[in-house]
Amino acid sequence: MEGQIIKIKSNTHDVFSDGKVYSCIPRGKFRKDKILPRVGDYVIFDQEKLVITEILKRKNSFTRPLVSNIDQAFLITSLKDPDFSLNLLDRFLTLMELHNVKSIICLTKTDLISKEEYKSIRKTLEYYQKLGYDILTNLDIEELKAIIKDKTNVFVGQTGAGKSTLLNKLNPSWNLLTGEISKALGRGRHTTRNVELYLFLNGKVLDTPGFSALNFNDYSKEEIKKAFPEFQKYSCPFKDCSHTKEQECEIRKKVASKEILETRYNNYLKFYEEAK
Numbered sequence: 001m002e003g004q005i006i007k008i009k010s011n012t013h014d015v016f017s018d019g020k021v022y023s024c025i026p027r028g029k030f031r032k033d034k035i036l037p038r039v040g041d042y043v044i045f046d047q048e049k050l051v052i053t054e055i056l057k058r059k060n061s062f063t064r065p066l067v068s069n070i071d072q073a074f075l076i077t078s079l080k081d082p083d084f085s086l087n088l089l090d091r092f093l094t095l096m097e098l099h100n101v102k103s104i105i106c107l108t109k110t111d112l113i114s115k116e117e118y119k120s121i122r123k124t125l126e127y128y129q130k131l132g133y134d135i136l137t138n139l140d141i142e143e144l145k146a147i148i149k150d151k152t153n154v155f156v157g158q159t160g161a162g163k164s165t166l167l168n169k170l171n172p173s174w175n176l177l178t179g180e181i182s183k184a185l186g187r188g189r190h191t192t193r194n195v196e197l198y199l200f201l202n203g204k205v206l207d208t209p210g211f212s213a214l215n216f217n218d219y220s221k222e223e224i225k226k227a228f229p230e231f232q233k234y235s236c237p238f239k240d241c242s243h244t245k246e247q248e249c250e251i252r253k254k255v256a257s258k259e260i261l262e263t264r265y266n267n268y269l270k271f272y273e274e275a276k
Helices: 029-033 085-096 115-130 141-147 163-170 175-187 221-226 229-233 250-256 260-275
Strands: 001-011 010-017 020-026 042-046 051-055 072-078 102-108 133-136 152-156 196-200 203-207
Touching: 010 042, 029 196, 072 085, 072 141, 085 102, 085 221, 085 260, 102 115, 102 163, 115 152, 115 163, 133 141, 141 163, 152 163, 221 229, 221 260
Parallel strands: 020 051, 072 102, 072 152, 102 133, 152 203
Antiparallel strands: 001 010, 001 042, 001 196, 010 020, 042 051, 196 203
């Protein structure tokens, strides 16, 4: 049978298939071949022997946390306490682009800033909408549920941005889930809690201590270039143009003419320098 790993605890792997959860162990050959199953993996398993026999090809995979096959990421973006940060937003967007994960920007704490500040932020975010990113707030519960449906989702954002509060709004019965997250945040450090996929609206929501790899020194400079979708619309005279200092660079011209957002381009320069 085919199923998806939704939880791993020690050597026990919970596989969800056809509305049921099967507690399986991976075949011994995986360890010999240094194959490490991940939460999110689609697998073939023997429902009689309860053994995972094959891990199917992954559409994407992360190492911190150790998860795979994420369809969508909800980027929980606080406007106050912690303050709105375009650098952090671009970091999350770039990380998800590198893994072929669709990003949805979700604004929180909109009531803690003035109408003028909110209007200014929304004006800036119009650029991101033109790039194809959906932008919602934590009050748009029905819209969020519609997007979550049938997908494997993750909620990411800095500590205090309101992830646990939003999860609790989406499904009040997740008291245990959000309680654990709140408790973990209260201790002020990452915990070794198990990563787990929770079934919700015919889809799944990933509960994890967080995506800790927000620097790009594990990626190539070429990968960082490709993670900025707006760059793909323009052709530079030089095929290997880095878009950093070349005189005839089309991207730099578009920044100067304000067709490309300057703050985003400056963040690109920082990420490019971080890359190997």
